[in-house]
Amino acid sequence: MRKLKLQIHMTIDGFIARPEGQTDWMWISGTPDPAGLQKVIELADSCDTILMGRVMSRGFIDYWEKTVDEQADKNEPTLAKRMVDMPKIIFSHTQTSIQGRNAQMENRDPATVVKALKEAPGKDLMVYGGANFVSSLISLDLIDEYYIFRNPVAIGQGLPIFKEQKALKLVNTITYTSGKILEHYLPG
Helix, strand or coil: CCCEEEEEEEECCCCCECCCCCCHHHHCCCCCCHHHHHHHHHHHHCEEEEEEEHHHHHHHHHHHHHHHHHCCCCCCCCHHHHHHHCCEEEECCCCCCCCCCCEEEECCCHHHHHHHHHHCCCCEEEEEECHHHHHHHHHCCCCCEEEEEEECCCCCCCECCCCCCCCEEEEEEEECCCCCEEEEEEEC
């Protein structure tokens, strides 16, 4: 059975974005750490489908497609190319179509769809966000592995993904030169 993995950046005070969804705080610690980027690539390569909520989908799709288009002369497989080439399922209660390479809209109940995807053949599934979509998956106990990149910054207020008590089991941590810490958890 396939697993649903969550990979997300979080502040030390537990937010994944500012109140209006901004994620500018992710780069306060400077340039990305090469080892951290390699871990993101490894996680992406362990999956063959990306799940996300409608709210974050437009920015995600536009950012990665623009990055790929700007790197068109490079032959090596980049993280951007992986993000564009991987099938993306965007969940929405209101929107019925979406523009984007390898992107499709899903209007059915996330629990039903995710359970069916987990039973289908293939690599694992990855969810990157947004906050409300991830919160719903957590509340439904659909996340099998949590990969939380804890950033060394507090923003005071913002969008959390944990809306209720949730016991998790810490598997391991990796500290990067940027000051970020990757925390790998399983459901408790």
